[in-house]
Amino acid sequence: MIANFRDQGVKAYRAAKLLHRSLETVYRVYRFLAAGHTLQEYCQHYRKNKAHCGRKAIQLPTDEATYIKAKVAQGWTPDTIMGRAERPLSCSMRTLYRLFEWDNFDVRTLPMKSKRRPNGYVKQRGKAGQLGQSIHQRAIDFPNFNREFGHLEADTVQGKGHQGAVMTLVERTSKVEVILNVHSKTATSVTQHLQV
Structure with missing residues (x-):
């Protein structure tokens, strides 16, 4: 397809956009053909380079x-x-x-099945960022936090297969627990049920 676009005089950037390919990929083919090589030679060259890609075979002594x-x-x-x-x-x-x-x-x-992660993999799970008030600021605003009545700890529990959710609110000093059926774990649903 790239060679056909080149033969028709289509600019490389336009061909890249039409084919949804990287501009450098299209330029590479254009340059190779412009140097006097054939499309068959490019395919052979590509296959030879591709054979060197990927994980090398593991050979144990x-x-x-x-x-x-x-x-x-x-x-x-x-x-x-x-x-x-x-x-x-x-x-x-x-x-x-x-x-x-x-x-x-x-x-x-087997008791363990490892999972390979690509190089540069960064774990995203459990990194929600700064939610609510900092615990350090809380100590300044509420110096008697551990002894005062009325401070609630909240948590959400999601059902099997991510179907349904409940929210638990526990008062710190009396240990009174309130359970709300929030139906889903979204911020909108949780906020809506907290305001009721």
Whole structure:
């Protein structure tokens, strides 16, 4: 498609927009063809480069592979093999689980199944930011906070499959608990039921 656009005289930026591709990708093909190469040569060049991408095959030394196979035959799991530390191994537990998976071993039956995260992964869960009043400011505004009546602690509990939700309000000194059926865990629903 990119070669056809070039043959028709369409500018690279316009072709990139029409094809929903990166401008650099289109420019790369345009430059390659402008240098006198053919489209078939570009495809061969692309396939050759693509073959070098991705994770390299894991090759364990023969003695380590023999040791691991012997332990697996005895019923050991990857975390047991690594955890015993009977001998140093040149791979991590996660790599060992991956090798098990590649050997068509059902890793779901093992006690731990690791999950690979891409480089630069940042955990987002549980980072809601600054919600409400700072605990330091609270100590200034309410010096008798731990002994005064009327301070509530709130929490929300979501149902199975994210269906329904309840909110609990607990008064700190008397431990009186109020449970509200807020139906969903959204800020709008919670605020609406708190104002009733």
